[in-house]
Amino acid sequence: xxxxxxxxxxxxxxxxxxxxxxxxxxxxxxxxxxxxxxxxxxxxxxxxxxxxxxxxxxxxxxxxxxxxxxxxxxxxxxxxxxxxxxxxxxxxxxxxxxxxxxxxxxxxxxxxxxxxxxxxxxxxxxxxxxxxxxxxxxxxxxxxxxxxxxxxxxxxxxxxxxxx
Amino acid sequence: xxxxxxxxxxxxxxxxxxxxxxxxxxxxxxxxxxxxxxxxxxxxxxxxxxxxxxxxxxxxxxxxxxxxxxxxxxxxxxxxxxxxxxxxxxxxxxxxxxxxxxxxxxxxxxxxxxxxxxxxxxxxxxxxxxxxxxxxxxxxxxxxxxxxxxxxxxxxxxxxxxxxxxxxxxxxxxxxxxxxxxxxxxxxxxxxxxxxxxxxxxxxxxxxxxxxxxxxxxxxxxxxxxxxxxxxxxxxxxxxxxxxxxxxxxxxxxxxxxxxxxxxxxxxxxxxxxxxxxxxxxxxxxxxxxxxxxxxxxxxxxxxxxxxxxxxxxxxxxxxxxxxxxxxxxxxxxxxxxxxxxxxxxxxxxxxxxxxxxxxxxxxxxxxxxxxxxxxxxxxxxxxxxxxxxxxxxxxxxxxxxxxxxxxxxxxxxxxxxxxxxxxxxxxxxxxxxxxxxxxxxxxxxxxxxxxxxxxxxxxxxxxxxxxxxxxxxxxxxxxxxxxxxxxxxxxxxxxxxxxxxxxxxxxxxxxxxxxxxxxxxxxxxxxxxxxxxxxxxxxxxxxxxxxxxxxxxxxxxxxxxxxxxxxxxxxxxxxxxxxxxxxxxxxxxxxxxxxxxxxxxxxxxxxxxxxxxxxxxxxxxxxxxxxxxx
Numbered sequence: 112x113x114x115x116x117x118x119x120x121x122x123x124x125x126x127x128x129x130x131x132x133x134x135x136x137x138x139x140x141x142x143x144x145x146x147x148x149x150x151x152x153x154x155x156x157x158x159x160x161x162x163x164x165x166x167x168x169x170x171x172x173x174x175x176x177x178x179x180x181x182x183x184x185x186x187x188x189x190x191x192x193x194x195x196x197x198x199x200x201x202x203x204x205x206x207x208x209x210x211x212x213x214x215x216x217x218x219x220x221x222x223x224x225x226x227x228x229x230x231x232x233x234x235x236x237x238x239x240x241x242x243x244x245x246x247x248x249x250x251x252x253x254x255x256x257x258x259x260x261x262x263x264x265x266x267x268x269x270x271x272x273x274x275x
Numbered sequence: 276x277x278x279x280x281x282x283x284x285x286x287x288x289x290x291x292x293x294x295x296x297x298x299x300x301x302x303x304x305x306x307x308x309x310x311x312x313x314x315x316x317x318x319x320x321x322x323x324x325x326x327x328x329x330x331x332x333x334x335x336x337x338x339x340x341x342x343x344x345x346x347x348x349x350x351x352x353x354x355x356x357x358x359x360x361x362x363x364x365x366x367x368x369x370x371x372x373x374x375x376x377x378x379x380x381x382x383x384x385x386x387x388x389x390x391x392x393x394x395x396x397x398x399x400x401x402x403x404x405x406x407x408x409x410x411x412x413x414x415x416x417x418x419x420x421x422x423x424x425x426x427x428x429x430x431x432x433x434x435x436x437x438x439x440x441x442x443x444x445x446x447x448x449x450x451x452x453x454x455x456x457x458x459x460x461x462x463x464x465x466x467x468x469x470x471x472x473x474x475x476x477x478x479x480x481x482x483x484x485x486x487x488x489x490x491x492x493x494x495x496x497x498x499x500x501x502x503x504x505x506x507x508x509x510x511x512x513x514x515x516x517x518x519x520x521x522x523x524x525x526x527x528x529x530x531x532x533x534x535x536x537x538x539x540x541x542x543x544x545x546x547x548x549x550x551x552x553x554x555x556x557x558x559x560x561x562x563x564x565x566x567x568x569x570x571x572x573x574x575x576x577x578x579x580x581x582x583x584x585x586x587x588x589x590x591x592x593x594x595x596x597x598x599x600x601x602x603x604x605x606x607x608x609x610x611x612x613x614x615x616x617x618x619x620x621x622x623x624x625x626x627x628x629x630x631x632x633x634x635x636x637x638x639x640x641x642x643x644x645x646x647x648x649x650x651x652x653x654x655x656x657x658x659x660x661x662x663x664x665x666x667x668x669x670x671x672x673x674x675x676x677x678x679x680x681x682x683x684x685x686x687x688x689x690x691x692x693x694x695x696x697x698x699x700x701x702x703x704x705x706x707x708x709x710x711x712x713x714x715x716x717x718x719x720x721x722x723x724x725x726x727x728x729x730x731x732x733x734x735x736x737x738x739x740x741x742x743x744x745x746x747x748x749x750x751x752x753x754x755x756x757x758x759x760x761x762x763x764x765x766x767x768x769x770x771x772x773x774x775x776x777x778x779x780x781x782x783x784x785x786x787x788x789x790x791x792x793x794x795x796x797x798x799x800x801x802x803x804x805x806x807x808x809x810x811x812x813x814x815x816x817x818x819x820x821x822x823x824x825x826x827x828x829x830x831x832x833x834x835x836x837x838x839x840x841x842x843x844x845x846x847x848x849x850x851x852x853x854x855x856x857x858x859x860x861x862x863x864x865x866x867x868x869x870x871x872x873x874x875x876x877x878x879x880x881x882x883x884x885x886x887x888x889x890x891x892x893x894x895x896x897x898x899x900x901x902x903x904x905x906x
Contacts, residue, residue: 129567131560136344140493145483146343147379160455160571161557220481242500242565
């Protein structure tokens with residue numbers, strides 16, 4: 112079983128995201144073989160021109176969606192951390208949707224069962240297509256690392272200029 | 276197949292709706308966007324009906340690629356009707372998110388007919404269509420309307436296309452705005468919408484949009500995405516179109532102070548470089564597009580602090596150099612006000628410039644302006660004039676809200692000498708005395724003065740021709756530009772992305788076939804462009820506005836030599852060269868000397884059913900006096 116730090120997920124960078132929704136279209140084509148953002152596993156929120164972000168499943172530890180399912184239709188993969196849905200058990204009751212703080216669980220308009228980002232078997236199409244490189248397929252560990260490096264760079268801009 | 280294969284008709288008087296199929300032959304002949312929109316307009320309208328008459332239909336049309344992942348074309352729609360400015364054919368396109376939503380709701384076009392007896396908005400929820408009370412939305416800006424409707428209907432992802440106060444008050448240059456900054460800007464479509472008591476169109480579309488050949492289509496989209504990161508879109512991704520300010524200024528081609536001069540001494544202060552360094556806060560994008568070109572400017576301090584607007588060259592020029600204004604904070608505020616009232620920024624700036632010119636020449640006095648000191652360069656007066664126009668406030672606001680052509684007639688006292696419009700539509704920001712291919716192209720454009728009907732400024736600006744004269748051969752340059760742009764506006768590709776089609780029309784034809792499954796050769800596609808231009812011309816002829824005397828240029832371009840020292844000094848368009856240009860253009864178009872499409876030409880293009888409209892016009896011999904109409 113992989114360590115917690117090795118589980119990769121799709122993370123959006125609000126500083127880079129421009130709200131173009133290319134990820135939604137790429138996702139729906141990969142997962143549903145059609146263009147339809149309302150069936151995408153990743154959705155973009157534009158609050159105003161300056162605040163844009165694409166949001167998908169964050170592979171929570173002890174995922175609340177799994178815990179919330181009264182029919183045991185959801186299960187978290189030990190291997191990847193993604194949520195596996197048993198479509199025969201799911202009846203679309205939506206408890207998992209309410210349990211998810213990120214709006215990453217959605218109800219399929221036709222099959223009437225829920226769907227969640229499955230990371231495209233380890234090669235997320237949204238990340239591949241994002242024209243702004245605003246999406247990362249990464250681990251939480253690497254994300255915190257990046258933030259640390261960025262903040263130190265910012266704090267020591269002058270010193271950096273002097274030494275390079 | 277990426278067409279929805281459905282056309283929706285909404286009778287605003289009764290609330291009744293009807294859906295009819297889009298036939299494949301119709302789709303192939305008119306493509307979508309402005310082509311399909313204009314064909315439907317012709318079929319559902321009668322000649323000679325006033326633009327504000329309930330019987331004037333308002334057509335919203337998506338494109339064959341709308342709703343797909345096609346960058347820039349996936350997100351667009353067009354609006355077509357009769358223009359309250361030109362009284363001829365009107366069309367305008369906008370990108371953003373609304374167009375994709377309308378396609379997903381299941382429509383290639385929506386035709387709004389009639390007039391509601393009270394303010395309503397149309398709520399298109401896939402196949403459920405309702406007219407909703409909009410009394411509480413009256414006076415709200417398009418964006419406020421968008422937010423209020425989303426809250427009212429309780430869905431964050433609903434897309435809205437709406438008018439502001441200008442549209443409600445039938446300001447003839449009113450726009451329709453979707454997604455906060457995206458405008459169906461030109462030709463006064465917001466006023467037509469207002470005349471129908473239609474405040475907004477709100478859409479939720481949940482249907483799939485499929486393409487005929489998903490694998491090859493996706494591969495092609497991938498190639499376009501890659502090219503969008505390259506040189507073809509550099510300008511739009513970096514400084515944006517305001518880069519033009521210094522480029523045109525250096526060419527003595529930047530219209531200044533209502534087209535009086537061709538260079539602006541304040542150009543540096545309103546340049547793309549200056550703008551990006553001090554005002555642009557973020558560059559964002561439309562749905563499906565990897566280019567990202569929306570330069571969002573915010574005024575950080577001063578009297579206009581907080582004003583936020585998408586800044587492009589045209590509006591910046593119209594409300595800046597054209598009014599002699601060199602303050603970007605005031606220009607951003609003026610664009611912001613245009614978006615709040617819902618007005619075309621180009622026409623707004625040209626009208627204010629016209630009013631300033633009248634004021635400077637004593638035709639308008641302080642009494643007429645209620646004390647407003649409308650001198651060129653007065654930034655505060657600019658902003659105030661925009662607000663008055665948007666709300667038809669006072670005598671001045673009410674007169675200017677009629678557009679340059681009608682305002683000049685109402686003001687009288689020789690004001691027509693200062694009116695810069697063609698067919699009633701205000702001129703965009705290219706100095707036509709020093710860009711003469713553009714002069715010819717703008718004059719024959721079917722929707723009135725427009726740089727985007729042919730891109731005819733391009734050979735001038737790029738130095739491919741002698742831009743100080745019109746000669747034989749320019750007609751073909753204009754025609755080729757028009758036919759291509761008709762295709763672009765019917766597939767509704769964003770013109771900023773035109774450069775990414777390295778193989779031009781060949782790749783556009785391939786794109787169309789991959790998406791729709793309808794076989795289309797490049798020859799057939801460019802012929803569709805030609806067909807659409809002829810269709811538009813015939814509609815104008817039906818309205819009595821489509822003949823030679825309406826293909827004209829404003830007095831300032833034809834009669835007044837450029838005063839600026841340097842290469843351009845003394846330049847103007849003379850009647851002789853202009854006639855050579857028109858003759859040349861009509862000849863390559865296969866039109867008569869009066870500018871009427873011949874019966875053979877219409878038949879060649881499969882427009883046999885339009886022959887009856889032109890027949891009588893061709894037979895009548897006596898040509899009307901030149902230079903009479905439109906000025």
